[in-house]
């Protein structure tokens with residue numbers, strides 16, 4: 128039961144997020160005070176809920192692909208047969224991290240054009256890095272004694288991976304996914320400049336039209352989404368902190 | 371029976387084990403000793419194929435180990451690794467039950483087996499089975515490591531310095547338990563240690579290795595009395611071999627006076643000559659009353675300890 132009680136915080140953030148999407152109009156006086164001269168103070172070109180939906184969709188698709196590819200590649204290069212590629216993958220993950228996410232997005236446009244696809248690809252690529260780095264660290268962090276014991280007791284390779292290595296690496300891997308997804312939520316907003324419509328829209332159009340209220344509305348929703356997802360991961364990790 | 375024939379293993383240019391020949395009979399307690407890096411662990415790990423041999427042959431009960439599938443072979447051989455290597459995310463009970471689970475035993479049978487093993491190793495199942503390895507002391511973890519190796523009732527047990535890094539008392543207790551386990555269960559045990567007293571106490575067959583080869587093998591008392599060269603002699607303790615031999619000889623074996631002596635300390639007939647000597651030195655006496663339980667068996671004199679015919683011919687004395 129106490130495990131479920133940990134879900135309270137993410138649910139509170141989720142509640143606030145949905146309330147903000149639906150009831151942004153109620154905050155009109157506040158935004159009016161910020162932007163007394165503007166014609167529209169509440170961003171109305173699209174419904175916040177549908178922007179939120181698209182934002183979540185893009186981040187989820189990119190995140191899921193990053194997890195599958197990142198975790199999969201890390202597992203592969205830590206197996207006997209994939210060892211040769213370990214230094215390469217580890218290096219790319221380390222160097223890739225030094226790239227700012229915006230640069231990744233900017234580079235995706237000339238290759239993939241405008242729209243949702245380049246945003247997904249850019250988020251996917253950038254999101255891979257923390258996942259690969261942490262999965263490698265987690266798998267390599269399993270002590271040599273434990274590995275030796277797993278082999279010595281007669282576990283098969285897949286049993287060693289799924290029953291020993293992955294459970295022991297899980298908390299580090301989840302931490303990597305948490306970083307990756309949190310960065311993606313923020314970075315996806317910049318995708319609005321590339322024609323993907325999401326919670327970045329109010330921010331971009333606010334900047335273009337000099338409307339601070341719109342910028343704030345987008346930023347508020349993105350922040351709430353990030354807090355909600357991040358606290359969800361915090362809850363996931365707390366379940367394993369006993370190790 | 372384990373047979374190693376012309377066994378060799380090369381790492382790069384270096385031979386970790388070279389042309390090693392050793393036969394370990396069923397039910398025998400074989401102890402490998404030697405300086406660090408002489409190839410003891412490598413030899414042990416070639417038996418269950420954690421390391422593949424580069425040349426030579428290993429047969430278990432007449433079958434070459436390469437004929438078995440690796441993981442199936444290992445499930446049949448108990449293995450206790452030096453640093454225990456319990457799975458930190460599993461409870462004690464789950465750790466112990468690992469191999470039976472891999473073998474597909476029924477859950478009830480596994481649970482019963484785990485309880486049985488914990489009782490065997492003197493750990494209360496009620497107190498320990500739900501604990502995680504990080505909640506155990508070093509000695510308790512070592513016991514769990516031994517229990518895990520014994521779980522599927524393997525014929526062969528490989529133990530690589532299983533009692534390293536333990537205090538002498540705990541170590542002594544675990545050696546005692548292992549010996550009685552060996553007597554009761556009649557396993558073939560291959561054991562690696564750096565502690566010569568431990569080796570002499572446990573071994574039926576003592577194997578001295580040096581630079582990947584066997585220098586000498588035989589019963590502990592043979593090696594003590596008749597080392598083939600200076601290396602074996604000094605490894606076995608040089609001038610302290612007298613006391614080491616005394617530690618292997620039970621008091622009962624030298625008891626030749628049935629009459630009682632009053633006013634001297636008692637010694638149990640199961641104790642060793644080393645204990646007897648120590649008692650004599652401590653109490654400044656030259657005879658002891660030998661007892662078994664509450665019954666008195668006779669008198670042990672210092673002269674009996676020192677001069678009685680040694681169990682083996684004394685072809686080579688202490689150097690000095």
Ligand SMILES: Nc1ncnc2c1ncn2[C@@H]1O[C@H](COP(=O)(O)OP(=O)(O)OP(=O)(O)O)[C@@H](O)[C@H]1O
Pocket residue numbers: 381386404405406407408409410411412413
């Ligand atoms: N995987 C390996 N790769 C390269 N060299 C190795 C490997 N394993 C062992 N060796 C070398 O083989 C030699 C024998 O090693 P081994 O572990 O068998 O020694 P040991 O007798 O068990 O020593 P210790 O008593 O210190 O445990 C050593 O020189 C060691 O450096």
Ligand SMILES: [Mg+2]
Pocket residue numbers: 410411412530
């Ligand atoms: Mg060793």
